[in-house]
Amino acid sequence: MPAIILSLFQVIFLMVLAPAVSWFIKRMKAASQNRRGPTLVQVYSDLGKLFRKDMVISETASWIFHLMPFVLFASTVAAALIVPVLGNHALLGFMGDAILFVYLFALGRFFLALAALDAGTTFGGMGSSREMTLSSLAEPAMLLAFFSLGFRSHTLSLGGMVSYFAGAEPFQVLFFTSLAFGALLIVTIAESGRIPVDNPATHLELTMIHEAMILEYSGRYLALIEWGHQIKQLVFLTLLANLFLPWGIAGSWSFPALGLALILYLAKVFFLAFVIGWIEIHLAKLCLFRVPDFLSVAFVLAILSLLGQMIVGRGV
Amino acid sequence: MEIFFYAQILLHLLGGGVGFLFNPRGAHASRATHGIAVLASLAGVVFSGNILLTGHGWFHEWRGSLPVGPLSLSADPFSALFILIISLLSLAASVFAIGYVREYQGRKNIASLGLFYHAFILAMLLVVTVQNAFYFLLFWELMSLASYFLVIFEHEKQEARSAGTLYLVMTHIGTAFIGTAFWLLFMHSGSYEFQAFRESAAALPLGLKNVIFFAALIGFGTKAGVIPLHVWLPRAHPQAPSHVSALMSGVMIKMAIYGLWIFLFSFLGEGPGWWGPVVLGVAILSTFGGVLYALMENDLKKLLAFSSIENIGIVLLGIGMALVFSSADQPLYKGFALIAALYHVINHAMFKGLLFLGAGSVLSTTHTGNIENLGGLIRTMPWTAAGFLVGAVAISALPPLNGFVSEWLIFISLLLGFESAEVTFHFFSPLLAALLGLAGALVATCFVKAFGISFLGQPRSHHAAESRESGMSMLLGMGILAATCLGLALGAPWVFRILGETVETSSGGFFSMEVFVQKIFFLSPSGFEAGRFSPLIIALVITVLLLGIVLLLRLFFGKASIRTGPSWDCGMPGLAPRMQYTSTGFSQPFRRILSFLYQPTRRVELEDEGMKILRTAQRFESRITQHVDEWVYQPLIELVGRLSRKVKYIQTGHIQLYLSYIFVTLILLLLFFGGRA
Numbered sequence: 001m002p003a004i005i006l007s008l009f010q011v012i013f014l015m016v017l018a019p020a021v022s023w024f025i026k027r028m029k030a031a032s033q034n035r036r037g038p039t040l041v042q043v044y045s046d047l048g049k050l051f052r053k054d055m056v057i058s059e060t061a062s063w064i065f066h067l068m069p070f071v072l073f074a075s076t077v078a079a080a081l082i083v084p085v086l087g088n089h090a091l092l093g094f095m096g097d098a099i100l101f102v103y104l105f106a107l108g109r110f111f112l113a114l115a116a117l118d119a120g121t122t123f124g125g126m127g128s129s130r131e132m133t134l135s136s137l138a139e140p141a142m143l144l145a146f147f148s149l150g151f152r153s154h155t156l157s158l159g160g161m162v163s164y165f166a167g168a169e170p171f172q173v174l175f176f177t178s179l180a181f182g183a184l185l186i187v188t189i190a191e192s193g194r195i196p197v198d199n200p201a202t203h204l205e206l207t208m209i210h211e212a213m214i215l216e217y218s219g220r221y222l223a224l225i226e227w228g229h230q231i232k233q234l235v236f237l238t239l240l241a242n243l244f245l246p247w248g249i250a251g252s253w254s255f256p257a258l259g260l261a262l263i264l265y266l267a268k269v270f271f272l273a274f275v276i277g278w279i280e281i282h283l284a285k286l287c288l289f290r291v292p293d294f295l296s297v298a299f300v301l302a303i304l305s306l307l308g309q310m311i312v313g314r315g316v
Numbered sequence: 317m318e319i320f321f322y323a324q325i326l327l328h329l330l331g332g333g334v335g336f337l338f339n340p341r342g343a344h345a346s347r348a349t350h351g352i353a354v355l356a357s358l359a360g361v362v363f364s365g366n367i368l369l370t371g372h373g374w375f376h377e378w379r380g381s382l383p384v385g386p387l388s389l390s391a392d393p394f395s396a397l398f399i400l401i402i403s404l405l406s407l408a409a410s411v412f413a414i415g416y417v418r419e420y421q422g423r424k425n426i427a428s429l430g431l432f433y434h435a436f437i438l439a440m441l442l443v444v445t446v447q448n449a450f451y452f453l454l455f456w457e458l459m460s461l462a463s464y465f466l467v468i469f470e471h472e473k474q475e476a477r478s479a480g481t482l483y484l485v486m487t488h489i490g491t492a493f494i495g496t497a498f499w500l501l502f503m504h505s506g507s508y509e510f511q512a513f514r515e516s517a518a519a520l521p522l523g524l525k526n527v528i529f530f531a532a533l534i535g536f537g538t539k540a541g542v543i544p545l546h547v548w549l550p551r552a553h554p555q556a557p558s559h560v561s562a563l564m565s566g567v568m569i570k571m572a573i574y575g576l577w578i579f580l581f582s583f584l585g586e587g588p589g590w591w592g593p594v595v596l597g598v599a600i601l602s603t604f605g606g607v608l609y610a611l612m613e614n615d616l617k618k619l620l621a622f623s624s625i626e627n628i629g630i631v632l633l634g635i636g637m638a639l640v641f642s643s644a645d646q647p648l649y650k651g652f653a654l655i656a657a658l659y660h661v662i663n664h665a666m667f668k669g670l671l672f673l674g675a676g677s678v679l680s681t682t683h684t685g686n687i688e689n690l691g692g693l694i695r696t697m698p699w700t701a702a703g704f705l706v707g708a709v710a711i712s713a714l715p716p717l718n719g720f721v722s723e724w725l726i727f728i729s730l731l732l733g734f735e736s737a738e739v740t741f742h743f744f745s746p747l748l749a750a751l752l753g754l755a756g757a758l759v760a761t762c763f764v765k766a767f768g769i770s771f772l773g774q775p776r777s778h779h780a781a782e783s784r785e786s787g788m789s790m791l792l793g794m795g796i797l798a799a800t801c802l803g804l805a806l807g808a809p810w811v812f813r814i815l816g817e818t819v820e821t822s823s824g825g826f827f828s829m830e831v832f833v834q835k836i837f838f839l840s841p842s843g844f845e846a847g848r849f850s851p852l853i854i855a856l857v858i859t860v861l862l863l864g865i866v867l868l869l870r871l872f873f874g875k876a877s878i879r880t881g882p883s884w885d886c887g888m889p890g891l892a893p894r895m896q897y898t899s900t901g902f903s904q905p906f907r908r909i910l911s912f913l914y915q916p917t918r919r920v921e922l923e924d925e926g927m928k929i930l931r932t933a934q935r936f937e938s939r940i941t942q943h944v945d946e947w948v949y950q951p952l953i954e955l956v957g958r959l960s961r962k963v964k965y966i967q968t969g970h971i972q973l974y975l976s977y978i979f980v981t982l983i984l985l986l987l988f989f990g991g992r993a
Binding site: 051052054055056057058059060061062063064070071073074075077078081092094095096097099100102103104106107109110113114116117118119120121122123124125126128129130132133135136137139140141143144147148150151156215216219220224288289292299302303306307310314 | 691692694695701705709712713714715720724727728731734739742743746747749750751753754756757758760761764765767768769772773774849850853854857858861862865866869872873876877878879880881882883884885891893895896897901902903904905906908909
């Protein structure tokens with residue numbers, strides 16, 4: 001029973017923490033541009049305000065438009081449920097493996113892309129087409145990175161991988177997984193719509209992808225989408241943190257272990273957020289047709305990771 | 317229970333003729349013939365369902381005076397599974413047809429449509445039950461011919477006629493190869509009986525085995541539409557009436573899988589290690605080619621036909637891995653891969669059937685299958701849209717529907733390559749799995765396009781604007797398949813168990829099901845631990861989350877107040893349907909990113925009368941290269957043409973000359989055979 005409560009706490013913790021991580025990156029960017037940036041309270045009150053606002057919905061929109069924010073949010077939270085956060089067991093870790101993880105996001109994206117076409121505007125179609133194109137290229141890289149980790153750890157369950165790498169020799173972990181880390185980092189950038197793939201801070205029709213899809217949304221639907229997007233970003237960062245820097249993750253549900261795990265977890269996630277922010281500050285957005293090259297780097301890294309694992313042999 | 321099978325066969329025989337008792341162009345003919353088809357399919361469902369649940373097969377033979385052996389029919393669980401798929405899909409298609417065929421009333425001969433429809437289904441049923449090579453080929457031919465007549469049913473269209481001819485040629489090339497494969501088996505075993513083939517499998521010499529392997533692969537591959545033998549499929553399938561397209565894409569191409577399966581896993585015995593990689597190569601080529609062409613297609617039914625090629629590729633990925641495990645002596649994994657392949661066979665039949673019926677429903681009211689002219693159908697035909705959406709989610713392999721279940725199983729089958737004795741597969745099989753992931757993502761893109769452009773947004777033509785929801789029977793037909801898709805997802809472990817028993821009887825694989833189905837709600841192979849998932853729990857979690865979010869929102873923030881307004885038009889009023897993204901536009905990024913594959917060409921023609929500013933006409937043309945057509949078939953056709961011109965010289969048209977040809981041939985034959993004697 002305490003295990004269930006704690007696992008449930010993990011998910012709620014993720015949902016609450018997600019806007020703060022986005023805030024952190026925003027704040028970093030602001031600092032680099034000599035701006036002050038929003039306060040931490042601001043991001044939460046923005047969400048709260050959106051939830052309370054009335055909605056204006058296109059006359060052309062159908063029930064797909066109304067369904068999408070819920071599907072997107074539910075599939076993101078479902079994915080969060082199978083990711084280990086503080087301990088190496090997720091609440092519904094038994095529900096599915098890394099493949100399910102990838103496809104749950106695909107489910108959300110499918111409806112997101114449909115809803116974008118629903119209002120019948122050019123912006124929506126543009127965003128939808130671009131998002132599906134780029135994510136089609138990111139998905140195999142993500143899968144292959146998971147497969148290469150699974151090859152060594154003999155499992156595809158995210159919790160199982162995390163416990164394997166937490167138990168492995170630190171040097172080994174770094175050596176074997178650094179290439180897969182690179183692949184998943186690129187995928188994380190693409191999936192959370194950050195520079196150099198997409199710019200979350202712009203509404204310029206030439207460059208926008210994610211924003212173009214949700215242009216017609218307002219009020220609580222927009223809040224759900226925005227929050228869901230932040231949770232998605234944090235889920236990916238959590239996965240990166242726990243797979244590639246697994247040390248300190250709680251092996252048991254005891255309070256000292258959990259406390260330590262919590263502190264280390266926050267440190268790792270904010271470190272990774274710093275990396276993402278750093279990349280965002282130092283790179284320009286890529287031309288849309290350059291992004292496939294960027295994503296193919298992820299795919300090649302994943303292949304190399306798999307080859308590397310093969311050369312040194314499987315774990316036990 | 318065999319009475320149900322006899323009933324099914326008799327009903328199909330009856331149903332084929334019954335239309336002619338009425339006015340062949342009238343409504344009664346349609347109702348009678350399709351009503352009987354519904355009854356026949358129900359009988360088939362009962363018969364095959366019973367065999368699958370009890371595991372007791374059925375066998376009967378009729379001794380006749382033909383020298384080829386008795387006509388023996390048998391339904392072991394493996395055949396019963398195919399009977400079930402045929403019956404379920406023909407049930408839905410027949411219900412659908414009652415409404416759909418109304419469109420032909422008064423102008424086309426519905427009684428003959430019924431005749432070929434029944435003959436087609438009957439032939440497929442017999443193909444999967446017959447136990448004799450001679451009759452197999454006979455029924456196979458019947459199936460091909462009946463489907464040919466269904467393809468050219470709208471023979472007033474030039475496109476249908478030429479597609480029909482191409483289909484007829486290709487299918488006979490395929491049949492020739494299948495016939496050769498059977499003939500070689502006959503030469504070796506001395507009998508046409510399948511039983512004799514099985515018994516003599518172990519004694520087949522390796523060289524002969526390889527020849528038969530390729531003959532069967534090419535022969536059945538032609539019917540299945542694997543690349544590069546697919547050219548007929550995307551042309552012929554869409555030409556048939558939609559409920560027949562559903563059957564052709566849903567089950568007819570699966571007959572080829574059935575045929576290939578019995579060759580690979582019972583007639584040929586153990587093969588050399590390279591068979592697996594060959595099949596995997598064909599599989600990945602079909603998977604990619606199919607989806608890449610589907611992505612560029614703007615015709616709804618053609619798009620679905622290309623996607624069938626892709627799905628056959630996925631099935632073959634499972635079969636290829638089974639061959640790999642078979643030669644590495646890992647029967648457990650072989651069994652798993654076969655179950656995965658079989659699961660995808662069922663799933664594809666159901667969701668592709670659903671999608672074709674959905675396309676038919678659209679076609680019957682808008683009279684156009686061109687996505688560029690559709691749009692906004694979700695408002696005029698909400699139920700069709702819902703059905704098509706279920707199909708689209710399923711085929712895009714998204715949880716929690718059935719497409720994801722079988723795609724996941726194929727993923728795991730490929731990843732079981734980690735455990736393969738062949739070290740190269742440690743690398744290649746996960747790579748194939750990642751490519752399968754890429755194909756899956758492309759399918760999702762393709763169906764976002766297919767559904768999004770046709771059903772969402774504003775209508776792009778008056779056909780779409782004036783569309784109306786289809787009648788009850790058409791919706792019911794789609795409903796049956798949508799419900800089956802959901803059932804195949806939620807009941808996955810149960811289906812898995814039944815398939816396991818089926819595979820065990822059909823492929824001589826010996827493995828304990830308990831190894832795979834550890835808990836009733838989970839699918840999990842134990843050799844590769846913890847790659848597992850539970851479709852039921854996922855569906856439950858997603859539903860609970862959806863309801864939970866709605867409830868919590870209501871609780872915290874009250875009822876949403878919604879105003880409607882026009883879509884954002886950048887402050888310049890007058891958003892027109894023509895301003896929306898088009899289907900061609902949607903897939904443009906891929907045309908550009910993958911231009912080395914598509915090699916697109918575009919032509920822009922501008923007409924102006926002297927003044928560059930005022931253009932009187934603009935034409936735009938964009939096309940992609942159909943590589944197989946241009947690189948394989950065009951040269952082939954030219955070669956045949958050149959050879960014919962060479963041969964032409966001996967054709968003078970004088971009867972005396974032809975008589976002398978006959979005379980010379982006769983003399984030569986006499987000399988040759990006389991010398992021997």
